[in-house]
Amino acid sequence: xxxIVNPLVSGPHTHAAISVPMVMRQVIYAILPxxxxxxxxxxxxxxxxxxxxVATALATEALALYLFNKPIKPFLNDGSVVLTxxxxxxxxPPWAPWWIAVIGVSFAVLIGKHLFxxxxxxxxxxxxxxxxxxxxxxxxxxxxxxNPTPLFTEGAPSLLESLAITFGGVIPADAYTGATPLxxxxxxxxxxxxxxxxxxxxxxxxxxxxxxxxxxxxxxxxLLLLGGIYLLIRxxxxxxxPVSILATSFLLATIFNLISPDRYADGLFHMxxxxxxLVAFFIATDPVTAPSTPRGQILFGVGIGIxxxxxxxxxxxxxxxxxxxxxxxxxxxxxxxYVRPRIYGRTRTGKxxxxxxxx
Amino acid sequence: MMKLFRFRGGVHPEGRKEAxxxxxxxxxxxxxxxxxxxxxxxxxPAEPQVAIGDSVLKGQLLAHSQGAVSAPIHAPTSGCxxxxxxxxxxxxxxxxxxxxxLESDGLDQWVDSPVVxxxxxxxxxxxxxxxxxxxxxxGMGGATFPAAVKxxxxxxxxxxxxxxxxxxxxxxxxxxxxxxxxxxxxIIEGARVMMRxxxxxxxxxVVEDNKPAAIAALKKACxxxxxxxxxxxxxxxxxxxxxxxxxxxxxKEVPAGGLGADVGVLVHNMGTAYAVQHAVKLxxxxxxxxxxxxxxxxxxxxxxxxxxxALLSDVIEFCGGLTEMPARIIMGGPMMGxxxxxxxxxxxxxxxxxxxxxxxxxxxxxxxxxxxxxRCVEACPCGLLPLQMAAQARAGNLDNVVDxxxxxxxxxxxxxxxxxxxxxxxxxxxxxxGELTARQQAKHKxxxxxxxxxxxxxxxxxxxxxxxxxAARRKAEAEAKKRAAELEKARKQAEKAAESA
Numbered sequence: 001x002x003x004i005v006n007p008l009v010s011g012p013h014t015h016a017a018i019s020v021p022m023v024m025r026q027v028i029y030a031i032l033p034x035x036x037x038x039x040x041x042x043x044x045x046x047x048x049x050x051x052x053x054v055a056t057a058l059a060t061e062a063l064a065l066y067l068f069n070k071p072i073k074p075f076l077n078d079g080s081v082v083l084t085x086x087x088x089x090x091x092x093p094p095w096a097p098w099w100i101a102v103i104g105v106s107f108a109v110l111i112g113k114h115l116f117x118x119x120x121x122x123x124x125x126x127x128x129x130x131x132x133x134x135x136x137x138x139x140x141x142x143x144x145x146x147n148p149t150p151l152f153t154e155g156a157p158s159l160l161e162s163l164a165i166t167f168g169g170v171i172p173a174d175a176y177t178g179a180t181p182l183x184x185x186x187x188x189x190x191x192x193x194x195x196x197x198x199x200x201x202x203x204x205x206x207x208x209x210x211x212x213x214x215x216x217x218x219x220x221x222x223l224l225l226l227g228g229i230y231l232l233i234r235x236x237x238x239x240x241x242p243v244s245i246l247a248t249s250f251l252l253a254t255i256f257n258l259i260s261p262d263r264y265a266d267g268l269f270h271m272x273x274x275x276x277x278l279v280a281f282f283i284a285t286d287p288v289t290a291p292s293t294p295r296g297q298i299l300f301g302v303g304i305g306i307x308x309x310x311x312x313x314x315x316x317x318x319x320x321x322x323x324x325x326x327x328x329x330x331x332x333x334x335x336x337x338y339v340r341p342r343i344y345g346r347t348r349t350g351k352x353x354x355x356x357x358x359x
Numbered sequence: 360m361m362k363l364f365r366f367r368g369g370v371h372p373e374g375r376k377e378a379x380x381x382x383x384x385x386x387x388x389x390x391x392x393x394x395x396x397x398x399x400x401x402x403x404p405a406e407p408q409v410a411i412g413d414s415v416l417k418g419q420l421l422a423h424s425q426g427a428v429s430a431p432i433h434a435p436t437s438g439c440x441x442x443x444x445x446x447x448x449x450x451x452x453x454x455x456x457x458x459x460x461l462e463s464d465g466l467d468q469w470v471d472s473p474v475v476x477x478x479x480x481x482x483x484x485x486x487x488x489x490x491x492x493x494x495x496x497x498g499m500g501g502a503t504f505p506a507a508v509k510x511x512x513x514x515x516x517x518x519x520x521x522x523x524x525x526x527x528x529x530x531x532x533x534x535x536x537x538x539x540x541x542x543x544x545x546i547i548e549g550a551r552v553m554m555r556x557x558x559x560x561x562x563x564x565v566v567e568d569n570k571p572a573a574i575a576a577l578k579k580a581c582x583x584x585x586x587x588x589x590x591x592x593x594x595x596x597x598x599x600x601x602x603x604x605x606x607x608x609x610x611k612e613v614p615a616g617g618l619g620a621d622v623g624v625l626v627h628n629m630g631t632a633y634a635v636q637h638a639v640k641l642x643x644x645x646x647x648x649x650x651x652x653x654x655x656x657x658x659x660x661x662x663x664x665x666x667x668x669a670l671l672s673d674v675i676e677f678c679g680g681l682t683e684m685p686a687r688i689i690m691g692g693p694m695m696g697x698x699x700x701x702x703x704x705x706x707x708x709x710x711x712x713x714x715x716x717x718x719x720x721x722x723x724x725x726x727x728x729x730x731x732x733x734r735c736v737e738a739c740p741c742g743l744l745p746l747q748m749a750a751q752a753r754a755g756n757l758d759n760v761v762d763x764x765x766x767x768x769x770x771x772x773x774x775x776x777x778x779x780x781x782x783x784x785x786x787x788x789x790x791x792x793g794e795l796t797a798r799q800q801a802k803h804k805x806x807x808x809x810x811x812x813x814x815x816x817x818x819x820x821x822x823x824x825x826x827x828x829x830a831a832r833r834k835a836e837a838e839a840k841k842r843a844a845e846l847e848k849a850r851k852q853a854e855k856a857a858e859s860a
Binding site: 290 | 789
């Protein structure tokens, strides 16, 4: 037995049971319940949308890796691009046509991720980048919401009909479409109705369980919350980002609601509707585009919470969480530069602590 | 219950101590040949005092310490010096170091030591440090800093607290654990001697809570001592790091670039306390140590008392050999230990463990790009940003790495351990530290060169001036001579004229 190993290896010589694919897998497990729920209540078209997104994600990733001359297998297997595909699908209207998913996902992977240098290098969250691009480029398709029409119930599109919806671009009949609670509130408020009038038929329970109109995967607040708690328990994410986002928007909403209950919806309404919970637990927590220190993450979350509330309340879109994430992504390098932990044995400014030496 | 403080970061690696913690320390038979490097400590190598062919007795001085930070080396057994030359050192580089090869005569006969056992309670503080220094004791936790140098720190700073480090937070290692279980009285006596040397007024024996048997044994042994207490600390790596142990027990932070003594605390390892007791009370130099032999590839993991200089292959053979080809052999623990390229290297004073790891135990996977998850930031017990430091090191921006705190990094490996991308962060930092040293040396060298060139220029200038001066002088002299000759000539002419007149 002579030379056995490469002697230049530094310690540690053991490693925690964790890897990038494992992290990605855990996040996929965590969003699965909400995703399945989305398919159940929106029917086959939403399933096609998910499959198209994932297939596009894998194909685009393979192409990009090939173009940029990177090893294809380890990156394709790391799960990150499947997750990107799933997350984008979750933010799309459930009956969106196939090309929306293809454009959105390939844009996210090619422009959002690989143009910046691939995994770990992108500045902006690819899913949010795609979502906002689509919203601006295809506003009609991106705001055609449908009411829950669960699989196998009367009136739900059959397999064949759903193929026509997804691939044929057959615009669903009016009977299916409706507004999201956030969109409904926004439109009605501009018509000078008060919040209580608008929300007279609204039920918090429906939002909590996911029985309203909205994006494919943002429906069930309770399932998303459970998924988020799972990630917290598995230590895949920390509490800093989700808690600071939700707490900030909740607090702001509560303050304005107390000031003028007729014009501003309450905190719980803001938390349960739109993409707040989905984004707080699964999108803003994307490590690549978020600050890497706990204090930085809190700043980041507070920023998202504020922008989200401001856009929702005074902006021209009913939902603002995508813009909020992108804006804060842009500030992340700045946060990382200024927010650093205190080094052991040094003051916050980096000077060594005082020494009391005798003689 | 004492109030403890928490240091930031840290990790909880799997302990894997079960295999050895319940087995008594075994004494290994003396191997035929011992390979004793003259450098087993931080500082200058010791200078051999024996020649090839010399017979030596056990405990006899083999090499003198050189300089202020050094330690002498003694013969672990009696026998004959058969070689003094370069042999592979227990270091990842496998580079050779000067080594004294001692062939055992099998008698294991002690030298008639002029170093007589002393009553530790009648020694002056200086005498203790001298005795500890003469016994060649170095920090047994792996840092191998000469113990006597630390014991003299009491002269520089007021030290009120002595911590005896029984943290042993590295996975697999149980050598301190076993010592505490088997020799608690000796450890406490050693601690008392050191406490006397630095004139501290309290001593804490600090043990992680995953060693209940050791804690019980120590508590029992110091029941009647008012100034020596056992402190149980939570098991969290790197608890055994001096700075982090000081923080945990006293709440004080050692200033950057400073020592524990700067905040009035001195830390010595449990094994060091045991060696000090041996040196002061029994007059024995440090010639053997307890080593944990473990890892999935070792057939009988256990703690072994090994003479300094025994080859790793001898020690592993004593433990029943290897069951499979290990993926890595580590000297020390798996978090901070060093890879040993082959087994034909000796155990030295700082060898706490010989760990033969299987690939499963290492759990190293393909390195992926950094996903900036911040786990390394969370885990760093020093408050650094390993991901940023690695990125800057990778880009070759050495100054930025230093600005980010490279010199505050203790290389504990927490960051690499938790990295989901399996990025060898510590390797980047070691590389950067190496580059920094090389750069400083180059700078030093260029300054030295510059100085030499300047000196040479000055010398040349002086020589030129001297030459010119000499030339001028010669010219002046020649001129003076010429004038004198002319004058003479004129005088002679005048004389002639006067004569003829």
